[in-house]
Amino acid sequence: MKVYKFGGASVKDAEGIRNISQLLLNEGAESLAIVVSAIGKTTNMLEKVVNDYYDRNTPNLDDVKHYHYAILEELFDKSHSIFDEVNNLFVEIEWAIEDAPTSTYAYEYDQIVSVGELLSTKIVSAFLEQEGIANKWIDARDIIRTDNTYRNARIEWELTQQQIAKLISNNGVFLTQGFIGCTTENFTTTLGREGSDFTAAILGFALDAEEVTIWKDVDGMLNADPRYFNDTKLLHQLSFAEAIELAYFGAKVIHPKTIQPLKEKNISLRVKSFLNPKEEGTVILEDAEMKPFMPSFIIKENQILISISANDLSFIVEDHLSYIFSLFAKYGLAINMMQNSAVSFSVCVDNDSQKTLPLISELKEGFKVQYNDQLTLCTIRHYDQAAIDKVVDEKSILVEQKSRQTIQFVFSN
Numbered sequence: 001m002k003v004y005k006f007g008g009a010s011v012k013d014a015e016g017i018r019n020i021s022q023l024l025l026n027e028g029a030e031s032l033a034i035v036v037s038a039i040g041k042t043t044n045m046l047e048k049v050v051n052d053y054y055d056r057n058t059p060n061l062d063d064v065k066h067y068h069y070a071i072l073e074e075l076f077d078k079s080h081s082i083f084d085e086v087n088n089l090f091v092e093i094e095w096a097i098e099d100a101p102t103s104t105y106a107y108e109y110d111q112i113v114s115v116g117e118l119l120s121t122k123i124v125s126a127f128l129e130q131e132g133i134a135n136k137w138i139d140a141r142d143i144i145r146t147d148n149t150y151r152n153a154r155i156e157w158e159l160t161q162q163q164i165a166k167l168i169s170n171n172g173v174f175l176t177q178g179f180i181g182c183t184t185e186n187f188t189t190t191l192g193r194e195g196s197d198f199t200a201a202i203l204g205f206a207l208d209a210e211e212v213t214i215w216k217d218v219d220g221m222l223n224a225d226p227r228y229f230n231d232t233k234l235l236h237q238l239s240f241a242e243a244i245e246l247a248y249f250g251a252k253v254i255h256p257k258t259i260q261p262l263k264e265k266n267i268s269l270r271v272k273s274f275l276n277p278k279e280e281g282t283v284i285l286e287d288a289e290m291k292p293f294m295p296s297f298i299i300k301e302n303q304i305l306i307s308i309s310a311n312d313l314s315f316i317v318e319d320h321l322s323y324i325f326s327l328f329a330k331y332g333l334a335i336n337m338m339q340n341s342a343v344s345f346s347v348c349v350d351n352d353s354q355k356t357l358p359l360i361s362e363l364k365e366g367f368k369v370q371y372n373d374q375l376t377l378c379t380i381r382h383y384d385q386a387a388i389d390k391v392v393d394e395k396s397i398l399v400e401q402k403s404r405q406t407i408q409f410v411f412s413n
Contacts, residue, residue, distance in 0.1 A: 001170050003209045005035040005178060005200035009217040010274045011120055012040035014074035017390055020124065021131045023215075023277050024173075031170055033203045034135070036124050037196040038116030039068065046093075046113045050329070053097045054105050057375045064089060068119055073129050082126040087233045089119050105354050106150035106332075110180075110190045116193065117177035117196075125175045135173040141182035144202060145165055148190045153181055153189035155202060164206040164318075197255035201269075205261035212267060213273040214254070220282030221246075221253050224297040228391075237283050238290045242381075243269070249379040249406070250336065259284070295380050295387035300336060303375040304351040305398060305410055309344040309368045316345045324363070331359045336377055336407050338402055346399065348377050348410050372398065374413055383407045 002219045024032075038046075045064045048198040052059040053133055068086060071352035076082055093115055098326075101108050117140070125137040143163040160181075166175045178196020181189045191198050204212040221243075222232040228241050247256040253271055262269050263286065272281035308324060310316065324345060328335060333355050337348040349356065351373055375398065378391050382405060392409060399410040 001031045001033065001209050002029065003033045003035065003200050003204045003212040004029070004208065004272065005196055005212070005214045006124075007196065007216060008037045008042065008120075008212070009370050011036060011124060013360070014071050014339040016274075017071070017075060017124055017127050018272060021128055021133060021147045023274060024128070024133055025131075026277065029173060032173045033168055033207060033209070034173065034175045035196055035200045036117070036121045036175065037178050039071065039120045042067065042116040042119070043113060043193075043298070047109070048107050048117050049093070049097070050105075050112050053362050054108055055103055056100070057095050061090060068123070071123065075123070076130070078132075080126070082123060085122050085126075085330065086119060088123070089115055100113055104150065109189070110150045110153075110188050113116070113131045113323075114177075114180040114188045118179050119226055121175055121177050126174065128173075133173060136158050136177040137174045138167055140173055140177040140180050140199065141186075141188060144181035144191075144199060146183060146191070148183045148185070148187065148189065149332075151190055152192045153183075155181070155191075156184075159184075160202060161206045164203065168203070168207065170207070192255070192257070194252070194255045195257070197258040204267050205265055208241065208265065209267055211270055212262060213270045213272055215272055216253060217273065217275060218253070219273045219276060219279055220271045221251070221284075223350070225252065225299055228299050229297060233292065233294060235282050235296075236291045237285065237288045240284060240286055241287045243284045243292055245381060246296060249298045249381070249408075250377075251296070251298050267315060268375065290382075293382065295382050295384060296403055297387070297391065298379040298381070300350070300377040300379075301413075302351045303336065303348050303377045303410065304356055304371055304373040305346060305372045305375055306362060306363070306369065307344050307346045311366075311368050313343050315342055316340065320367075321345065323366070327359060327362055331355045333359060335408065337399070337401060339399060348375070372412070373408055376387075376413055377408060377410050379406060380407045381406055 049059040096111055125135055126136050145156040145159040178199040179190055200212050219234050221235045224232045226232045239317050240259050244259045247254045266286050269284040270281055335347045335348050339346045395411040397409050397411050401408045
């Protein structure tokens with residue numbers, strides 16, 4: 001049994017969905033679990049619907065509908081039942097946004113944004129059947145069981161493994177959604193942004209897969225994002241430990257939670273291009289040497305630097321830090337970088353509009369708080385002076401932090 005994961009870029013249009021079908025036919029997959037993300041930028045579009053709904057503006061689904069129906073019309077005859085299935089999913093969203101919100105933003109987010117994955121997998125499953133690739137569509141909410149931490153749900157591993165064993169066998173092709181799960185009370189949850197990779201790893205772990213492959217629009221894991229650097233190079237192989245470090249610091253090719261379940265069972269992870277499927281891509285293995293060995297650059301935009309100090313300028317001590325960390329946990333904000341001095345504690349985090357300002361407001365009840373937004377965080381793994389010079393040239397650096405293997409810079413855009 002193998003596990004394949006296809007991201008939004010691989011199914012962004014009708015041609016992409018046709019390409020998946022051809023890829024599967026060429027690979028000759030017979031025992032396969034497939035995870036598919038929402039089509040293209042659907043998640044972003046549905047996030048706007050949620051924001052408008054929660055802010056009491058009039059949410060508009062028209063763009064999402066037109067996007068999906070245009071793809072349907074290219075792939076299927078208009079009499080195909082998939083049109084009704086897709087319409088029914090849109091009706092679910094329309095029902096959800098008909099009345100005023102009754103719960104938290106995170107809860108409403110998960111109920112609405114999760115539909116993007118249901119839409120894409122219904123369409124891909126129907127097209128594969130049409131092309132002669134028999135497959136069983138599975139609702140991920142029937143197999144991925146979680147707690148009720150909406151937008152960043154934690155996996156109930158024992159129950160999830162039981163459900164996967166019950167619904168997925170080692171024979172045939174099974175297709176399900178990434179990113180989403182379900183509580184024991186049958187409320188939909190999501191696993192965190194870009195969580196489809198994690199879904200693939202969960203399936204790989206539960207099914208004792210021989211390998212998990214993440215299909216991307218790049219040739220594998222590169223040492224930098226080609227949107228920011230024009231001289232990127234392919235990493236042919238690296239260890240689980242190195243992949244965890246890169247993912248932790250924000251490398252977008254792999255979700256940070258993906259590696260751990262695969263490492264536990266020593267299941268290799270391969271990152272390949274759906275545009276060049278014959279190429280080997282990047283393989284991640286236990287204790288593998290990084291090949292080639294070189295600096296890796298990770299860019300995170302839309303950062304906010306928050307500096308916290310006591311109102312009486314007393315030392316920031318353990319009791320202060322314990323309380324500050326508890327607030328970050330309360331608002332579900334991961335710290336990307338931190339720095340401590342005698343009288344202040346500074347952190348760099350993603351600037352999430354639903355979380356950051358409420359956090360700052362609560363911090364101000366007990367501390368003096370200053371912040372800078374619209375910042376960029378650059379992390380360099382295995383840095384050398386040439387790598388540093390490439391990043392800091394003519395930048396206005398606010399914070400710098402260095403360890404043996406890693407250096408980080410926060411700078412204004």
